[in-house]
Amino acid sequence: MTATVTSTSAQPALASIKFPDGFVWGTATAAYQIEGAAREDGRGPSIWDTFSRTPGKVFAGHTGDVACDHYHRYADDVALMAGLGLQSYRYSIAWPRIQPDGTGPVNARGLDFYDRLTDELLAKGIDPVVTLYHWDLPQTLEDRGGWANRETALAFAEYAQIVHQRLGDRVGTFTTLNEPWCSAYLGYGSGRHAPGKQDPALAFAAVHHLLLGHGLAARELRSAGARNVSITLNPSVVFPVDPDSAADQAAVRLLDGLSNRIFLDPLFKGKYPVDILQHMSQFTDLSYIQDGDLATINAPLDVLGINFYQPSYVSAKPGSPGMLDQPGSYGIATRPPTGPVTDMNWIIEPAGLTHLLQRIHREYPGTAMMITENGAAYPEGPSADGAVHDSRRIEYLDGHLRACHDALAAGVDLRGYFVWSLMDNFEWAEGYAKRFGIVHVDYTTQKRVLKDSAKWYRDVIKRNGIGS
Ligand code: FCB
Secondary structure, X not given: OOEEEOOOXXXXXXXXXXXXXXXXXXXXXXXXXXXXXXXXXXXXXXXXXXXXXXXXXXXXXXXXXXXXXXHHHHHHHHHHHHHHOOOEEEEEOOHHHHOOOOOOOOOHHHHHHHHHHHHHHHHOOOXXXXXXXXXXXXXXXXXXXXXXXXXXXXXXXXXXXXXXXXHOOOOOEEEEEEOHHHHHHHHHOOOOOOOOOOOHHHHHHHHHHHHHHHHHHHHHHHHOOOOEEEEEEOOOOEEEOOOOOHHHHHHHHHHHHHHHHHHHHHHHHOOOOXXXXXXXXXXXXXXXXOOOHHHHHOOOOOEEEEEOOOOEEEEEOOOOOOOOOOOOOOOEEEOOOOOOEOOOOOEOOOHHHHHHHHHHHHHOOOOOEEEEEOOOOOOOOOOOOOOEOOHHHHHHHHHHHHHHHHHHHOOOOXXXXXXXXXXXXXXXXXXXXXXXXXXXXXXXXXXXXXXXXXXXXXXHHHHOEEOO
């Protein structure tokens, strides 16, 4: 990899960079965030249908009922992707379209939709990357305990097998779960996401059953002949406010255990970290961890998906209640951002991504990785000239691509990069208030407009890098 300085302007010179041949460029979305058609063609209700209808849970009562109407407009959306030169597209399958009750009868019309979408992508030369679970659990399964119930893991493996049977001849990469941290801790710990439960014991049981569901599904996918099996995590990048403080370091260690090692160690080492098992036992007797589970979870992976948005800085603050999302983090406080932030108030610090990739490369050697999500929310819409001038998003993406490049130069096995997101969409508890797309969506007319960032990304893909 070579880095040459090309700028001659008065601005600080930024090197142009090239990525390795074969580096994959894509964008990502998720079913509930874009599809709409919530009651169409036999789709059953999901926990997000229920949650978004529960007063006070989602900004301004927004729901995914219509979203970007992608269910009907998928062909136009794929044409748009082709116009950007995208090589790959990461999308998720709505489990409630496939098995409206979570188990049992298969809804053929649901499978037909993903069949059409997949074919459309392939016809345009775009490689499909399928996520099986991006948070829209069938409500019937939640009614029986959701991810806190072991049965959900077994049901997930069955569902994975059904999807593979239909799409496996054309889809090269299957990702089991997207960000199980969010499903477990936001879903069952803080309750900020569906199903909105607030119970540490349920959150830890959910962590385990999500991992188990992943392992069982990975086994099914592998034995059915899937080429690439993956999982996507959103590891936290946690730094101490005072690197010289032993108490701040201890806070970092606990949070790293609760959010990262709790997933990475079972997946890659077949065991839970001892300190975290001890921590969990304050809340639960751990009886849900059964013999053989960890061997199942430790299934071989072809690639690890990494979603990264921001790092965080924490310090020990005796007496503070801790972080709602991380059970038992009493006495730990997060420092509010001190520098530039996005519209989510998320810290912009691309070096955090390099740090994360290098850390996984070092501590879990031999792991191939993909950035399956990275991006930024900014509110810009069409200006008087009709274009969307989202220069801050370009700057964010540019910085993070450079961070990826630094990791590659340090020897990290990074295979590709997917921008979150192709288009503005339903941003979970934030509803439609936060726009992450490189394509602008007018939710009244459903008109799509390429933002400047989309045009910039088209150029990055064409050059396989940034600059000349
Ligand atoms: C991630 C989610 C994705 C999107 C981005 C902004 O946590 O996987 O669906 O909401 O954040």
